[in-house]
Amino acid sequence: MFQGDLFQHTGWIDIPDGRLFWEPEFIPTSIASDIFHHLSRSLPWDQLPIKMFGREVLQPRMQAWFGDAYSYSGLHLKAARMPESLVSLKSQCEQTSGVAYNSVLANLYRDGQDYMGWHQDNETELGTEPSIASLSFGETRRFVLRHLQTGEKREFELGSGSLLIMAGKTQTYWQHAVPKTAKLRGARINLTFRNINFLAKS
Numbered sequence: 001m002f003q004g005d006l007f008q009h010t011g012w013i014d015i016p017d018g019r020l021f022w023e024p025e026f027i028p029t030s031i032a033s034d035i036f037h038h039l040s041r042s043l044p045w046d047q048l049p050i051k052m053f054g055r056e057v058l059q060p061r062m063q064a065w066f067g068d069a070y071s072y073s074g075l076h077l078k079a080a081r082m083p084e085s086l087v088s089l090k091s092q093c094e095q096t097s098g099v100a101y102n103s104v105l106a107n108l109y110r111d112g113q114d115y116m117g118w119h120q121d122n123e124t125e126l127g128t129e130p131s132i133a134s135l136s137f138g139e140t141r142r143f144v145l146r147h148l149q150t151g152e153k154r155e156f157e158l159g160s161g162s163l164l165i166m167a168g169k170t171q172t173y174w175q176h177a178v179p180k181t182a183k184l185r186g187a188r189i190n191l192t193f194r195n196i197n198f199l200a201k202s
């Protein structure tokens with residue numbers, strides 16, 4: 001398989017210095033479409049400000065952040081309690097990954113101009129080898145992983161109902177992004193389930 005090839009393989013995939021799970025049809029298309037409409041209407045979407053080059057600008061997407069009962073009960077006050085629709089998706093991801101999650105970050109990309117820049121989800125609170133389960137709904141968007149030392153790339157078309165799990169040392173050695181696209185794109189919702197240790201300090 002050449003560098004940057006779109007993966008057709010499903011299941012667990014070993015990559016250099018990391019591990020992924022890929023299932024493009026984790027949730028059947030018609031159910032995924034209902035979930036998309038439900039989440040787009042019901043989640044409390046917010047466009048948060050971030051600092052970029054010393055200026056405050058709005059993030060290039062909308063977000064909502066939830067924790068479970070434990071995290072909600074005083075340790076991470078900003079997280080609202082996870083709605084039932086997300087709790088059930090969380091259990092499905094947990095069954096596949098074998099890891100329990102207590103939080104979810106929901107991202108809404110309104111069109112092709114909304115994006116997620118290169119980053120690692122490597123905050124101390126996530127632990128050293130975090131498992132992050134990413135479920136997508138609505139429009140398909142390209143997701144790119146880039147190895148920090150070799151520059152090697154892995155790309156996925158994250159379609160509606162797909163599940164991509166990043167595990168092992170992926171967050172230490174790879175960055176990932178959802179690039180902007182000039183093509184006309186409808187809205188996409190992405191849920192990333194994580195397990196946050198609220199007692200760990202950054």
Ligand SMILES: O=C(O)CCC(=O)C(=O)O
Nearest residue numbers: 105107116143178190192
């Ligand atoms: O939208 C995506 O597929 C990626 C989201 C992501 O990387 C994140 O929330 O940290």
Ligand SMILES: [Fe+2]
Nearest residue numbers: 119120121176
């Ligand atoms: Fe991420």
